[in-house]
Amino acid sequence: MEVTAANQNMGPIIGTAGFLFVMILILAFYLFNKLQLISVLKKNAEHLNRTIRELDYQAKMIIQGDMELKLYQEEVEDKLNKLTLLKNLIIASLHILDKEKLFSQVDEKTINDLGFKKGLIITTELEEKVNVGFESNEVEGIKDFILHKKQLVHALPLISAETEGTKEITNLLVTRDFLIAPVKAREKVYAIFILANMVMPIDVRRAEKEIFSIICMYLGQCLDNIQLFEEFYNAKDDLERKVKERTNELVKSLREIETISRAKTDFISGVSHELRTPLTSVKGFSSLLAAEKFGKLPEEAKKRLLTIDENVNKLVDMVNTLLDIARIESGKTEVKIAPEDVAKVMRNTGEFLSPQMHAKGINLVFDIPEMLPVYMDKNLIERVFINLLGNAVKFTPNGGQITLSAKINNNQALISVADTGYGIEKDNLEKVFQEFFRAENPAGAEVKGTGLGLSLVKRIIEMHKEKIWAESEIGKGSTFYFTLKLAKEPNL
Amino acid sequence: MEGKFAIALSEKSGSDAAKEVSLKIKSSFPKTVKHLFIFFTPQYSPQEILNTINFTLKPQTVIGIQSPVLNFEERIIEEGIAAFASNKEDVNFREIFIKNDETQNIESSLRMALKNFSREEGFFMSFLSHKYNYRNYLRGLELAMGRSLNVFGAGFVKKYAAKNYQIINNTVSEGLVNIVGTGIKTTSLSIGGFIPLGRPFTITKTINSKSMIMEIDGKPAINIYKNYLGAKFDLFMKNYLFSLYPIGIHSPNGIHLINVIECLDDGSLACVGNTKENVQGHIMLFHSQAFAESLKNQLESIKKHGEGLVFMVNSMVRKRILKDYAQEESRIIKQSLGDKFKIIGVYSDYSFFSETETREINLESGNILMTLWK
Numbered sequence: 001m002e003v004t005a006a007n008q009n010m011g012p013i014i015g016t017a018g019f020l021f022v023m024i025l026i027l028a029f030y031l032f033n034k035l036q037l038i039s040v041l042k043k044n045a046e047h048l049n050r051t052i053r054e055l056d057y058q059a060k061m062i063i064q065g066d067m068e069l070k071l072y073q074e075e076v077e078d079k080l081n082k083l084t085l086l087k088n089l090i091i092a093s094l095h096i097l098d099k100e101k102l103f104s105q106v107d108e109k110t111i112n113d114l115g116f117k118k119g120l121i122i123t124t125e126l127e128e129k130v131n132v133g134f135e136s137n138e139v140e141g142i143k144d145f146i147l148h149k150k151q152l153v154h155a156l157p158l159i160s161a162e163t164e165g166t167k168e169i170t171n172l173l174v175t176r177d178f179l180i181a182p183v184k185a186r187e188k189v190y191a192i193f194i195l196a197n198m199v200m201p202i203d204v205r206r207a208e209k210e211i212f213s214i215i216c217m218y219l220g221q222c223l224d225n226i227q228l229f230e231e232f233y234n235a236k237d238d239l240e241r242k243v244k245e246r247t248n249e250l251v252k253s254l255r256e257i258e259t260i261s262r263a264k265t266d267f268i269s270g271v272s273h274e275l276r277t278p279l280t281s282v283k284g285f286s287s288l289l290a291a292e293k294f295g296k297l298p299e300e301a302k303k304r305l306l307t308i309d310e311n312v313n314k315l316v317d318m319v320n321t322l323l324d325i326a327r328i329e330s331g332k333t334e335v336k337i338a339p340e341d342v343a344k345v346m347r348n349t350g351e352f353l354s355p356q357m358h359a360k361g362i363n364l365v366f367d368i369p370e371m372l373p374v375y376m377d378k379n380l381i382e383r384v385f386i387n388l389l390g391n392a393v394k395f396t397p398n399g400g401q402i403t404l405s406a407k408i409n410n411n412q413a414l415i416s417v418a419d420t421g422y423g424i425e426k427d428n429l430e431k432v433f434q435e436f437f438r439a440e441n442p443a444g445a446e447v448k449g450t451g452l453g454l455s456l457v458k459r460i461i462e463m464h465k466e467k468i469w470a471e472s473e474i475g476k477g478s479t480f481y482f483t484l485k486l487a488k489e490p491n492l
Numbered sequence: 493m494e495g496k497f498a499i500a501l502s503e504k505s506g507s508d509a510a511k512e513v514s515l516k517i518k519s520s521f522p523k524t525v526k527h528l529f530i531f532f533t534p535q536y537s538p539q540e541i542l543n544t545i546n547f548t549l550k551p552q553t554v555i556g557i558q559s560p561v562l563n564f565e566e567r568i569i570e571e572g573i574a575a576f577a578s579n580k581e582d583v584n585f586r587e588i589f590i591k592n593d594e595t596q597n598i599e600s601s602l603r604m605a606l607k608n609f610s611r612e613e614g615f616f617m618s619f620l621s622h623k624y625n626y627r628n629y630l631r632g633l634e635l636a637m638g639r640s641l642n643v644f645g646a647g648f649v650k651k652y653a654a655k656n657y658q659i660i661n662n663t664v665s666e667g668l669v670n671i672v673g674t675g676i677k678t679t680s681l682s683i684g685g686f687i688p689l690g691r692p693f694t695i696t697k698t699i700n701s702k703s704m705i706m707e708i709d710g711k712p713a714i715n716i717y718k719n720y721l722g723a724k725f726d727l728f729m730k731n732y733l734f735s736l737y738p739i740g741i742h743s744p745n746g747i748h749l750i751n752v753i754e755c756l757d758d759g760s761l762a763c764v765g766n767t768k769e770n771v772q773g774h775i776m777l778f779h780s781q782a783f784a785e786s787l788k789n790q791l792e793s794i795k796k797h798g799e800g801l802v803f804m805v806n807s808m809v810r811k812r813i814l815k816d817y818a819q820e821e822s823r824i825i826k827q828s829l830g831d832k833f834k835i836i837g838v839y840s841d842y843s844f845f846s847e848t849e850t851r852e853i854n855l856e857s858g859n860i861l862m863t864l865w866k
Binding site for chain 1 (some may be wrong): 636653654689690691719721724727728730731732733736737755775777813815828
């Protein structure tokens with residue numbers, strides 16, 4: 001009974017213990033599971049951490065690799081940009097021949113493209129050519145430096161903060177990122193080019209130094225070209241000035257000659273006029289006296305009177321020719337150019353002078369076409385032929401030949417009067433057209449003349465805007481040529 | 493697109509370029525040109541361009557933007573003049589004059605000018621020269637308009653030419669262009685192509701008003717580059733290569749790029765972009781595959797419109813990063829859009845636009861901003 005009672009008492013205890021046991025088992029299992037889970041999570045976390053670290057490491061590698069690549073690309077691009085800058089500067093300044101204009105090409109953009117914020121070009125004469133960003137007190141300091149360090153300035157290479165002994169300049173510019181180089185013209189330092197404060201806060205690299213050095217050399221080359229041009233221009237200017245001076249002197253002399261010539265013409269014209277009236281009277285009376293209209297004269301007196309009459313004729317002839325020349329020179333002679341048959345005029349003149357030729361036994365030959373229409377003043381050209389033919393008769397010895405010729409040559413009429421006289425010295429061929437010139441030849445002394453005929457002939461031909469010239473061979477004769485413009489039909 | 497927009501390009505030098513562009517536009521719109529947007533590289537004189545345009549086309553509105561580089565269809569133009577013209581009757585452009593770049597002034601000027609203007613009516617477009625503080629400007633814009641305006645624009649922090657000109661109607665100026673456009677529907681989006689690299693970090697200290705990142709993960713910000721570049725860090729510093737590896741900032745709209753432009757002595761980074769504290773970031777690396785994916789995903793929202801004019805604001809820093817691939821990228825964009833979309837655009841240091849969904853203004857430096865005009 002006691003056992004039963006005891007058993008009855010033990011039952012709940014055993015049940016509770018069993019429950020507790022089961023609970024402990026469950027808890028233990030749970031804890032075990034949790035511990036396992038924590039362990040897995042820990043492992044996962046560690047793994048994740050490792051992965052993140054790995055990813056971070058890879059990210060670092062990627063960024064570092066990418067940076068190297070980009071840096072290389074940046075350098076290449078930077079160099080290309082600087083080359084473009086140089087190319088643009090060269091294109092813009094290639095034909096500049098003015099110093100101010102040349103330096104104006106170095107503007108803010110150029111300075112910035114070179115990689116700097118400030119730029120200054122100052123000559124050794126302390127003249128400011130370019131100033132981008134430099135304050136006036138800084139410029140004064142630099143001027144002072146140039147003034148007091150002349151020797152240094154004239155031996156200046158390209159310098160930067162890395163160059164030894166530049167502490168003074170570094171202090172002066174208050175920066176370490178600067179470049180200074182000389183701009184040389186004809187091997188002498190013309191100006192100092194200063195770049196300061198880089199746009200990007202990086203150190204001055206080799207690329208900046210190289211391009212800066214090239215630009216300074218290029219500016220120097222441009223200055224050389226400008227100086228050469230200026231010298232050339234000045235020389236040309238000087239030459240032009242001298243030519244102008246000489247031309248003015250010549251014009252002045254020509255005007256003086258023209259004035260004198262006009263005075264001479266006026267004088268000759270005046271004198272000839274004054275002479276012609278009394279000469280007409282003298283001529284009239286001398287002719288009447290010689291013809292014994294006032295009574296018979298002693299033989300000696302008649303002989304003298306005939307000489308007077310002959311000389312008066314010569315004088316009248318000279319006065320008339322002089323008057324004609326004077327009229328032509330003064331422009332008073334009216335020229336009436338019209339289409340005319342020059343062949344007809346030549347034949348008529350030949351016939352007109354045939355008695356003189358006949359007297360000397362001279363043979364007159366016509367080498368002319370039936371008709372040759374030309375533009376001419378008929379009366380004036382008649383005078384030309386009378387003078388030329390008259391001269392030919394005078395200078396052709398007895399039994400000689402005179403040839404009157406006319407032909408078409410180079411679309412113009414070429415007229416010639418040839419004789420078989422003594423000829424003219426080569427040196428005198430031009431002079432025979434001068435007033436009062438008389439060539440020295442064996443017949444010269446014997447032949448009477450005024451020395452004005454050929455001068456008048458030349459003037460008449462020139463009035464026609466044509467040419468006249470003479471060709472001659474001593475002992476064989478002379479030929480006088482002149483040209484006339486061809487006309488379609490003569491004004492018959 | 494016929495009867496709405498015409499585009500033209502000339503790469504001739506001097507005044508010949510403006511003449512050629514004018515004549516090309518004239519051949520598309522022989523009768524009248526109502527509005528003309530002209531983009532030109534610094535080699536050209538804005539006054540000469542303006543004179544030629546006024547002589548040849550006599551448009552009602554002329555807006556001109558100078559940019560160091562241009563985009564025209566599939567090409568990158570280093571020297572040239574590009575233009576697009578509109579003769580759409582219901583399109584209007586109005587200039588808003590802002591005296592200076594102080595936030596308060598910008599805010600009050602914009603409030604006055606845009607009093608009765610709603611997002612649905614049109615858009616607001618700005619271009620800022622390097623002289624303008626874009627942080628003050630965007631702050632003023634946000635204060636004035638909140639999220640009620642469809643905004644996009646671009647600007648410069650660097651000086652790419654002696655002067656940064658703009659043309660607003662008959663005036664050549666330097667500084668700021670603010671244009672309100674109505675009658676044109678615009679859709680803006682950003683094309684990336686950068687992938688995050690390595691462990692994310694937290695930006696712990698910034699001066700947002702100055703776009704400075706002081707500390708990352710409690711350490712000087714520059715250390716993030718030191719960590720990744722190891723022995724090559726000195727070379728990186730010496731050659732000033734920060735811009736090659738922008739920082740990507742995580743936001744609900746995706747990752748926005750911040751371009752690092754300088755490292756200060758204390759190890760802090762001067763940036764272009766929104767620098768906020770306690771946001772996660774990454775070092776970013778351009779990857780052509782990522783670009784292709786971004787292009788594929790983003791262009792769908794443009795292509796569904798069938799046709800239109802795509803005004804593209806590309807990034808100068810992106811051009812520097814991509815180098816020769818930049819040209820290839822332009823070709824891929826054009827190929828993806830097809831012939832029914834005409835592309836014209838400029839390059840800048842940063843761009844901004846308001847998100848369609850969140851209407852927040854995103855400021856970015858490195859991605860491409862595309863705005864469809866329809």
